[in-house]
Amino acid sequence: MLASARPDSQARGxxxxxxxxxxxxALGALFVVVPPAGILxxxxxxxxxxxxxxxxxxxxxxxxxxxxxxxxxxxxxxxxPMAMALARGTLPGxxxxxxxxxxxxxxxxxxxxxxxxxxFGRLGLVGRWLDVLGVQLAFSTAAVVMAQAxxxxxxxxxxxEGALRTAGGRYEAVAATLGASPTHAFRRVTxxxxxxxxxxxxVLAFARSLGxxxxxxxxxxxxxxxxxxxxxxxxxxxxxxxxxxVALALLLVAVAAxxxxxxxxxxxxx
Amino acid sequence: MKRAVxxxxxxxxxxxxxxxxxxxxxxxxxxxxxxxxASLRQSFTEIGEAFEAAHPGVxxxxxxxxxxxxxxxxxxxxxxxxxxxxxxxxxDRVTGAGLADGDAAVFATNVLTIAVAPGNPDGITGLADLSxxxxxxxQCAPQVPCGSAAQAAAAxxxxxxxxxxxxxxxxxxxxxxxxxxxxxxxxxVTDVRGAGGAVEGxxxxxxxxxxNRYPIAALRGAREPELAREFAAFVAGAEARKVLEDAGFGxx
Amino acid sequence: MSAPLLAVDAGVAARGVxxxxxxxxxxxxxxxxxxxxxxxxxxxxxxGLLRPDDGGVRLGGRVLADHSGAWVPPHRRGIxxxxxxxxxxxxxxxxxxxxxxxxxxxxxxxxxxxxxxxxLAEVDASDLAARRPGELSGGQAQRVAIxxxxxxxxxxxxxxxxxxxxxxxxxxxxxxxLRRVLAGRTALVITHEPLDAHLLADRVVVxxxxxxxxxxxxxxxxxxxxxxxxxxxxxxxxxxxxxxxxGSGNAGRLAVEGLGEVSGSVPDGVAAPADxxxxxxxxRPADIxxxRPADIPHGSPRNSWRATVQELEPRGxxxxxxxxxxxxxxxxxxxxxxxxxxxxxxxxxxxxxxxxAELDLAPGQPVVLSVKAAAVSLYGV
Numbered sequence: 001m002l003a004s005a006r007p008d009s010q011a012r013g014x015x016x017x018x019x020x021x022x023x024x025x026a027l028g029a030l031f032v033v034v035p036p037a038g039i040l041x042x043x044x045x046x047x048x049x050x051x052x053x054x055x056x057x058x059x060x061x062x063x064x065x066x067x068x069x070x071x072x073x074x075x076x077x078x079x080x081p082m083a084m085a086l087a088r089g090t091l092p093g094x095x096x097x098x099x100x101x102x103x104x105x106x107x108x109x110x111x112x113x114x115x116x117x118x119x120f121g122r123l124g125l126v127g128r129w130l131d132v133l134g135v136q137l138a139f140s141t142a143a144v145v146m147a148q149a150x151x152x153x154x155x156x157x158x159x160x161e162g163a164l165r166t167a168g169g170r171y172e173a174v175a176a177t178l179g180a181s182p183t184h185a186f187r188r189v190t191x192x193x194x195x196x197x198x199x200x201x202x203v204l205a206f207a208r209s210l211g212x213x214x215x216x217x218x219x220x221x222x223x224x225x226x227x228x229x230x231x232x233x234x235x236x237x238x239x240x241x242x243x244x245x246v247a248l249a250l251l252l253v254a255v256a257a258x259x260x261x262x263x264x265x266x267x268x269x270x
Numbered sequence: 271m272k273r274a275v276x277x278x279x280x281x282x283x284x285x286x287x288x289x290x291x292x293x294x295x296x297x298x299x300x301x302x303x304x305x306x307x308a309s310l311r312q313s314f315t316e317i318g319e320a321f322e323a324a325h326p327g328v329x330x331x332x333x334x335x336x337x338x339x340x341x342x343x344x345x346x347x348x349x350x351x352x353x354x355x356x357x358x359x360x361x362d363r364v365t366g367a368g369l370a371d372g373d374a375a376v377f378a379t380n381v382l383t384i385a386v387a388p389g390n391p392d393g394i395t396g397l398a399d400l401s402x403x404x405x406x407x408x409q410c411a412p413q414v415p416c417g418s419a420a421q422a423a424a425a426x427x428x429x430x431x432x433x434x435x436x437x438x439x440x441x442x443x444x445x446x447x448x449x450x451x452x453x454x455x456x457x458x459v460t461d462v463r464g465a466g467g468a469v470e471g472x473x474x475x476x477x478x479x480x481x482n483r484y485p486i487a488a489l490r491g492a493r494e495p496e497l498a499r500e501f502a503a504f505v506a507g508a509e510a511r512k513v514l515e516d517a518g519f520g521x522x
Numbered sequence: 523m524s525a526p527l528l529a530v531d532a533g534v535a536a537r538g539v540x541x542x543x544x545x546x547x548x549x550x551x552x553x554x555x556x557x558x559x560x561x562x563x564x565x566x567x568x569x570g571l572l573r574p575d576d577g578g579v580r581l582g583g584r585v586l587a588d589h590s591g592a593w594v595p596p597h598r599r600g601i602x603x604x605x606x607x608x609x610x611x612x613x614x615x616x617x618x619x620x621x622x623x624x625x626x627x628x629x630x631x632x633x634x635x636x637x638x639x640x641x642l643a644e645v646d647a648s649d650l651a652a653r654r655p656g657e658l659s660g661g662q663a664q665r666v667a668i669x670x671x672x673x674x675x676x677x678x679x680x681x682x683x684x685x686x687x688x689x690x691x692x693x694x695x696x697x698x699x700l701r702r703v704l705a706g707r708t709a710l711v712i713t714h715e716p717l718d719a720h721l722l723a724d725r726v727v728v729x730x731x732x733x734x735x736x737x738x739x740x741x742x743x744x745x746x747x748x749x750x751x752x753x754x755x756x757x758x759x760x761x762x763x764x765x766x767x768x769g770s771g772n773a774g775r776l777a778v779e780g781l782g783e784v785s786g787s788v789p790d791g792v793a794a795p796a797d798x799x800x801x802x803x804x805x806r807p808a809d810i811x812x813x814r815p816a817d818i819p820h821g822s823p824r825n826s827w828r829a830t831v832q833e834l835e836p837r838g839x840x841x842x843x844x845x846x847x848x849x850x851x852x853x854x855x856x857x858x859x860x861x862x863x864x865x866x867x868x869x870x871x872x873x874x875x876x877x878x879a880e881l882d883l884a885p886g887q888p889v890v891l892s893v894k895a896a897a898v899s900l901y902g903v
Binding site for chain 1: 597598600605611622627670674
């Protein structure tokens with residue numbers, strides 16, 4: 001079978017790849033790979049450890065990992081039901097809703113931050129009522145998590161909805177005729193079936209949360225240990241201590257690469 | 271590897287700088303590229319027009335960004351003729367690297383003020399009021415000039431400031447006061463002036479402890495060295511002085 | 523028949539389906555019919571995957587669905603569905619697949635496992651317990667799927683062409699297995715194979731164009747089909763017309779548009795159709811003799827028709843000759859091209875390859891078909 005041939009045997013077989021493809025493909029790869037390598041070239045290796053283990057750096061790293069994990073959890077709790085409703089639901093208007101839900105994907109992050117501000121800010125649509133109740137979101141770690149969840153939710157929804165559509169509803173129909181309630185079928189059949197799609201969606205959401213900058217700065221502010229995540233720390237240090245900024249940038253690249261590598265590398269090895 | 275990468279980055283910066291600076295001038299015109307700190311945008315647009323009026327056939331292209339961004343671009347070989355910085359430290363980096371043509375001259379000053387919502391609802395009268403319980407203060411991070419100025423002023427006044435956020439730029443501080451997220455913010459007099467009526471400024475005497483000085487210098491790599499020196503001198507002149515004063519800048 | 527256990531009397535307008543089908547307690551009914559006849563719609567109505575627009579579905583006196591909005595969701599119906607493909611849950615091994623229904627019903631892990639082991643043994647698949655669906659052959663997977671459906675202990679079992687996805691080698695064993703486990707169970711089986719209908723079903727329901735075309739005990743229906751589809755299943759020639767005369771004994775005649783008169787005999791135990799009544803003539807392809815037009819036999823049998831060869835289909839040791847038959851011999855002058863009034867009638871004849879070669883048959887060639895009246899069954903519909 002051609003389709004299931006192993007990659008190493010494919011190298012010698014017919015691939016149907018026009019030879020000229022390699023030139024633009026290589027250019028594209030360089031365009032993506034060289035800039036992170038450019039950071040490597042600028043790192044002050046002598047002080048690297050010192051720079052990334054400074055109090056402010058560690059505080060930023062801890063905050064970034066914590067908030068990204070929290071926002072990923074929020075995305076999981078809200079995104080899975082959203083993807084299910086969008087993929088399987090039959091309500092009218094669902095198609096319009098899908099388009100709206102994907103908006104944060106194409107919105108500039110700063111605009112996302114402004115949107116959150118005008119909604120959950122002190123004078124915002126929802127925020128003014130929260131303020132009356134004594135809940136203040138701005139300048140809190142919760143605001144960071146909200147900003148991250150806002151921008152990363154569509155990644156999970158898109159990824160999971162695709163997986164759900166590919167899987168189709170046939171297994172759920174079988175489960176139902178075997179006496180499984182919709183909830184039982186969801187837990188025991190649907191979720192395990194789309195686990196790879198769910199996992200990759202969560203990884204994308206985590207990575208996107210980790211890199212969130214614009215919406216966080218606009219909506220949550222920047223205070224060490226409370227709202228100043230790694231990207232904000234990089235941005236700030238760039239003003240004062242470019243060496244520290246470069247070292248932190250490398251740290252961010254490393255964490256992101258580790259996350260993506262863990263999720264996709266293992267699948268690639270299979 | 272390191273070399274090749276640096277070369278590639280430099281090439282990228284060089285190739286994009288003309289795009290930033292604007293289009294190539296039509297033949298017969300002379301073009302002057304001015305790199306100016308973000309807080310100078312409004313004033314330098316007007317000063318540039320006045321300079322063009324005084325020098326027929328000359329076009330002034332303005333590139334505004336954070337001072338340290340501009341200094342980094344100049345160090346990477348961006349084609350700039352004149353550099354106007356928002357602080358002397360950044361300018362020192364440029365002159366120290368031998369990139370300036372002659373000495374830098376301070377042409378304006380700026381001092382901090384307290385930005386509050388119009389009508390000053392919390393009744394703030396000075397720095398001491400900024401540590402009132404429940405009041406949400408936003409200022410610049412100490413790593414950037416407006417933040418270090420705020421620290422110096424607080425030290426002079428003997429107050430401990432506990433901001434809810436330390437922003438990377440003064441624009442972010444101003445934005446949070448305008449949006450109502452923060453009750454007060456430490457910004458420059460020119461920021462309040464530039465915001466129209468969106469915020470109100472409360473002056474305080476300790477601002478004198480941290481006067482921000484704006485130096486300007488013609489650059490060594492200038493394509494129009496003569497014109498660059500003329501522009502630097504023009505900014506220090508009477509006509510420009512009036513524009514700067516209107517924007518809230520103090521005399522040097 | 524006493525009141526059926528499962529009674530479907532429902533319509534789905536969007537699919538052009540309106541059906542009334544009943545299944546008695548312990549009865550296995552084969553559902554047959556061409557593609558698009560409404561077989562899958564019938565199953566979807568029973569399983570609760572589709573709502574009826576009118577009418578309803580009842581199980582043992584309980585309304586499962588009706589047009590007024592009464593609705594029992596699929597998981598509370600006690601009706602299990604076995605699809606063409608096994609559709610074993612890919613993330614569970616065979617044992618866990620079979621334990622799925624008991625677990626869904628609230629059985630403890632231990633009890634579900636015991637039940638699963640029992641059902642796997644029932645289908646002779648105990649040795650497959652630890653395998654993942656990906657490690658099972660098609661026949662093995664379908665075996666496990668049967669155990670999984672049985673483990674739900676459904677009141678009605680729906681089987682949608684259970685052998686269609688299997689290779690020919692795996693089907694016979696599975697057919698024997700189903701014959702054993704379906705004995706005494708209430709089940710509906712969609713199939714295209716008369717063999718399955720004979721082996722598994724007590725009764726056959728033939729659907730055509732969203733309606734029940736015919737139904738009856740399997741042997742009777744396949745022996746004396748009253749619909750073209752059922753005749754096709756049984757491999758019989760089938761012509762419909764009006765009874766013209768019932769002669770002495772059981773001999774009779776049928777007027778068929780395009781063929782003229784067809785002579786035959788009414789089978790024993792079947793009431794003879796009255797004069798003018800709609801009736802059918804049914805005969806086996808092997809009973810048709812094929813001649814060249816020049817070699818018309820003397821003392822010819824009564825049923826002889828001009829025809830044109832359409833297609834030759836090799837079938838094992840025989841060749842099936844598909845023809846379009848024209849008017850009866852003698853209706854037009856010998857040698858004229860048959861241009862029968864109305865639709866030509868399709869008839870099939872089985873020949874040995876040697877006979878076919880000797881006649882030098884090819885598509886488009888004119889022939890004469892003839893069948894003895896004694897080989898033709900006539901009965902009302």
